[in-house]
Amino acid sequence: MSRMNRFLYSLADGLKGILRNLMMSLMSFSMLIGSLLVVGSLSLLVVNIDAIIQDLGDQNEIMVYVHEEYDDSEFNQISQAIMEAEHVVGFTFVSRETALEEMKNDLEEYASILEGMEQDNPLRDGFRIQVDDPANVEAVVTAMEGVDGIGNVEARTDVVESFLKTRNAVNLISIGLMVLLAGISTFIIMNTIKMSAYTRREEIAIMRMVGATKGTIRLSFVTEAMIICLCGSIVSFFAIMFLYQELIEKAFSSTGLLQAVPFQEVWGGVLLIFVGASLVIGVLGSLLSINKYLKV
Amino acid sequence: MTTNNRKTVIEFSGVGESYQSGEFAIRGVSFTVEEGDFLFICGESGAGKSTMIKLMTGEIKPTEGRVTINGYNVNKLKPGKVPHLRRTLGVVFQDFRLIKKKTAEENVAFAMRVLGAGPVQIRRRVSYVMELVGLKDKMCSYPTELSGGEQQRVAIARALVNNPSLIIADEPTGNLDPQRSYEIIELLSKINQLGSTVVVITHDYELLRRFAKRVIYMNQGSLVMDKVLRPGGEEAQ
């Protein structure tokens, strides 16, 4: 009962505090929204790059071709080397005949060019190797090039690599920005609450005099910060939903090649991160700024 | 002086307080106040009267000796327990300390609200104490719309509203004219008769004479006199 009263009172006080301090509150509110939008956009970018890399999944396949002439013991040695190589999760033998069949299927329009190749197959026997992660393709390629009996190693690492590089760069930037923006937001929230505590310093003194606990006093300021932050995170969520669906998803599909990760698949994570981050910022900012008013 | 079974509300025994400077604001102060007592503390400026109040509210701890208030040992009181002590006290100051943005009623209600009381309970109790201090018709006035005497009555109502057993007033009449001062002490005296223990600090010897209660006289940090005055200003025994 008394707990409930206290909560409702602190809610009312929080709202009053926001109205009394409207300029600062609005500043915290917009700063938070700005930060969440920047960080949110970058995170969604990372999600999409990851999805593209995933789509290029067969890119973590490597083809290795053996020399034209080899005997059983050489074959065994090569299989052994592949099997023992790090990051290899599977491999299959592809005979030159199978390879030619696949090529014909892939290049249906050009079937005529490939006519007659059965008699003089230019392809070689080889292995198709699956690597655990696109990031490790490079390493496996290097390892395979060192194996005796392997003539040629093919991997489309360049594409994957450029995506990976972009992703890592974006990741780095977003982590840096996240730290920076979280710092700035916390700082502004701190000042907002400090201001609010200053305007209410007489009230705080009276609260202490009549025996309110520090917890009760803190609660009303933490509530004030949390109202600002919760509202900010919810507004940011709907803003990013709108921007994403209207701009990103449409831009992706207009290329005709790529499909953006649909918002329905990521909204839960986005909401969780927005609300979580803003609550942490709100609680941290208010607790850090109120302590000086709580001396006995 | 008296031997009966009343509870001891305030106990100072050999109390000294030196703040940071090392110089003692009070020293060797011993006295007890029992439930239902009315006590004046008087003395020159700087004699250490407010220091005694701060010790009673747990704002500071004694450097020497022992302070016990309403059963709380202030020497050993943990910061988390200070609010518990304060809920048994009602404190009134010379400068009223009302919140200017709140009406008289809201100021008094605020003291209950911060302790988590419910709205119905608050309305009932606030209405009762405002009646008691004679301000039933000024409930909706803001402090700036009230005279000094009326503001102090609101402050007293706020001190009373959580039903503390001990009321402590640090120069409650310091900002008031003689007639208003008299009325405020009369109100505190009435509250005392209703059962609360009351401690009042004052500079005003005229009030001491008119009310003829127990007086502790402080001089340069020492308790130099502790006696009950007879009406007319003469000492009882």
Ligand SMILES: Nc1ncnc2c1ncn2[C@@H]1O[C@H](COP(=O)(O)OP(=O)(O)OP(=O)(O)O)[C@@H](O)[C@H]1O
């Ligand atoms: N926070 C403090 N830090 C250091 N010294 C203090 C502090 N508060 C009071 N003192 C000193 O303690 C002594 C007693 O002060 P106190 O406020 O108790 O006097 P008082 O009797 O209430 O005086 P007044 O009648 O003027 O209110 C004074 O010499 C004062 O300078």
Ligand SMILES: [Mg+2]
């Ligand atoms: Mg004083």
